[in-house]
Amino acid sequence: MKNLIHLFLIAFALYACGGGSTSSETDSTTAQPETTASEPESVPAVAELSISGDDAMKFNKTELKVKEGQTVKLTLSHSGKLPKAAMGHNFVLLVQGANMADFGMAAMGAVDTDYIPADQADNIIAHTKLVGGGESDTIEFEAPAKGTYDFLCSFPGHSALMKGKFIVE
Numbered sequence: 001m002k003n004l005i006h007l008f009l010i011a012f013a014l015y016a017c018g019g020g021s022t023s024s025e026t027d028s029t030t031a032q033p034e035t036t037a038s039e040p041e042s043v044p045a046v047a048e049l050s051i052s053g054d055d056a057m058k059f060n061k062t063e064l065k066v067k068e069g070q071t072v073k074l075t076l077s078h079s080g081k082l083p084k085a086a087m088g089h090n091f092v093l094l095v096q097g098a099n100m101a102d103f104g105m106a107a108m109g110a111v112d113t114d115y116i117p118a119d120q121a122d123n124i125i126a127h128t129k130l131v132g133g134g135e136s137d138t139i140e141f142e143a144p145a146k147g148t149y150d151f152l153c154s155f156p157g158h159s160a161l162m163k164g165k166f167i168v169e
């Protein structure tokens, strides 16, 4: 009889022990997800940009961005098939304050210089040559001071659609 009670106590002790494990395993110190640290990025010396024009009189980009102090290596390509006499494209970057409409008018008359008007030289930061379908041209120039600049294609009539912002950060 005494043995039986003893056994019961043992059984009870085991039960209490096993069942009472109020596990607090779900600790809240979950590992921090590796945030892609925004380490101070070193600005590359050269910014390589590409932009292309097509047979539908459009650039594939309306915004280009570089950092101040960078050398800009820009490639203009023509993804279409039309010759430059019919659908020529160039990339002309204007200084701030230059009047795009006035520039466009002057460019229209500059047939001999592929629509780069000599009398607007002061308004041009950089420009490519005129390219036709399948052609391309790469130019290099120093990024101007921080700010937003206009770029356009100066082929007659094109700047209505072929224009955009060149942003120096």
Ligand SMILES: [Cu+2]
Pocket (backbone or CB within 6 Å): 053, 057, 087, 088, 089, 090, 153, 154, 155, 158, 162
């Ligand atoms: Cu054009």
